[in-house]
Amino acid sequence: MILSMDEIEIKLVANPYSVYxxxxxxxxxxxxxxxxxxxxxxxxxxxxxxYGEGLKNSEEVYGLPELVPVLIQPGESHKNMKTLEKIFxxxxxxxxxxxxxxxxxxxxxxxDIAGFAAACWMRGVRYIQIPTTLLAMVDSSVGGxxxxxxxxxxxxxxxxxxPSLVLANPALLRTLPxxxxxxxxxxxxxxxxxxxEELCAGILSxxxxxxxxxxxxxxxxxxxxxxxxxAQDEHEGGLRKILNFGxxxxxxxxxxxxxxxxxxxxxxxxxxxxxxRYGEGxxxxxxxxxxxxxxxxxxxxxxIEEDAVDLIPWIRNDKKTHGEAIDLVLxxxxxxxxxxxxxxxxxxxxxxxxxxx
Ligand SMILES: NC(=O)c1ccc[n+]([C@@H]2O[C@H](COP(=O)([O-])OP(=O)(O)OC[C@H]3O[C@@H](n4cnc5c(N)ncnc54)[C@H](O)[C@@H]3O)[C@@H](O)[C@H]2O)c1
Ligand SMILES: [Zn+2]
Numbered sequence: 001m002i003l004s005m006d007e008i009e010i011k012l013v014a015n016p017y018s019v020y021x022x023x024x025x026x027x028x029x030x031x032x033x034x035x036x037x038x039x040x041x042x043x044x045x046x047x048x049x050x051y052g053e054g055l056k057n058s059e060e061v062y063g064l065p066e067l068v069p070v071l072i073q074p075g076e077s078h079k080n081m082k083t084l085e086k087i088f089x090x091x092x093x094x095x096x097x098x099x100x101x102x103x104x105x106x107x108x109x110x111x112d113i114a115g116f117a118a119a120c121w122m123r124g125v126r127y128i129q130i131p132t133t134l135l136a137m138v139d140s141s142v143g144g145x146x147x148x149x150x151x152x153x154x155x156x157x158x159x160x161x162x163p164s165l166v167l168a169n170p171a172l173l174r175t176l177p178x179x180x181x182x183x184x185x186x187x188x189x190x191x192x193x194x195x196x197e198e199l200c201a202g203i204l205s206x207x208x209x210x211x212x213x214x215x216x217x218x219x220x221x222x223x224x225x226x227x228x229x230x231a232q233d234e235h236e237g238g239l240r241k242i243l244n245f246g247x248x249x250x251x252x253x254x255x256x257x258x259x260x261x262x263x264x265x266x267x268x269x270x271x272x273x274x275x276x277r278y279g280e281g282x283x284x285x286x287x288x289x290x291x292x293x294x295x296x297x298x299x300x301x302x303x304i305e306e307d308a309v310d311l312i313p314w315i316r317n318d319k320k321t322h323g324e325a326i327d328l329v330l331x332x333x334x335x336x337x338x339x340x341x342x343x344x345x346x347x348x349x350x351x352x353x354x355x356x357x
Pocket of ligand 2: 187247264268
């Protein structure tokens with residue numbers, strides 16, 4: 001029996017799918033894996049230790065085929081070619097064929113690499129995202145971006161490959177380490193400021209770090225927003241770029257500290273703060289927007305200050321840059337983002353003027 005679950009449709013023309021946020025979702029799985037002898041479940045060792053047994057138990061309850069764990073080491077440093085090869089070996093061992101389906105059971109690292117493995121295997125097999133981190137529930141499990149990292153950079157090798165289904169159970173977030181929870185909240189706040197006043201109000205009133213029905217509603221709203229954006233621009237030709245709000249500065253902050261000082265979410269939080277002040281400073285954003293964003297960040301322990309001028313060389317190295325300009329995502333108002341192609345020279349000049357020490 002499905003206990004409580006809202007279906008959110010991701011209305012892509014060629015490959016629409018549904019995202020369910022709630023509990024009791026395992027009963028939706030059988031039709032997707034019907035006729036398959038074994039179903040590879042890519043997961044990481046942390047997630048499997050906590051939830052592997054529960055997932056295995058559902059084989060009998062729901063009459064599922066054998067769920068075969070394909071376990072990877074946790075962490076970004078394992079989202080690489082070596083791990084991918086091991087996943088392929090497991091696919092071969094379990095005779096995964098063109099009609100098969102793979103489960104990605106974990107955070108964004110698992111989702112990205114399992115999705116990419118599914119995109120490549122026999123030129124593409126189906127996969128289902130079962131996200132277990134807040135970031136994965138609100139962001140990485142929806143939209144079909146899959147990738148691994150190589151020496152030259154993060155997410156440089158990848159593919160667009162949409163999942164066939166996304167099943168998110170917020171109850172799994174109860175075991176998430178606080179820092180990971182907070183990191184996911186940065187993407188929640190990003191989505192809120194891009195989407196609506198209403199969602200921002202919800203985020204300001206919610207209890208930080210608590211898994212409750214309010215969080216579930218917020219996750220649904222974030223998925224709905226991202227799904228709508230992706231449905232309009234699957235391959236990031238235009239609109240989808242707005243999802244990078246705070247990320248140009250955030251990526252530069254991560255790179256500046258060798259990906260060690262901050263989590264991705266913390267860096268994005270600091271990046272959103274700079275982007276908001278930049279937008280306000282050059283008259284594109286409504287006055288007061290930066291203090292409103294700061295209030296949201298503060299509520300969730302994400303008010304982080306980083307020097308903007310120092311970031312210039314790191315921004316130049318961003319893989320999203322093209323030639324001598326960069327697409328800056330700014331907010332006119334809450335819920336009204338704009339993408340502004342900005343030459344580096346102008347960015348540099350404005351940052352120096354605005355953030356002079
Ligand atoms: N594809 C996309 O659109 C997209 C978007 C944003 C980010 N990403 C990618 O997502 C990745 C980051 O994902 P992440 O933040 O989920 O990190 P992650 O997958 O590394 O998970 C964070 C940590 O939490 C642990 N964990 C996961 N679920 C847990 C649970 N329920 N309880 C306890 N521990 C749990 C994991 O083992 C890991 O140690 C990056 O590689 C990033 O590039 C992809
Ligand atoms: Zn991000």
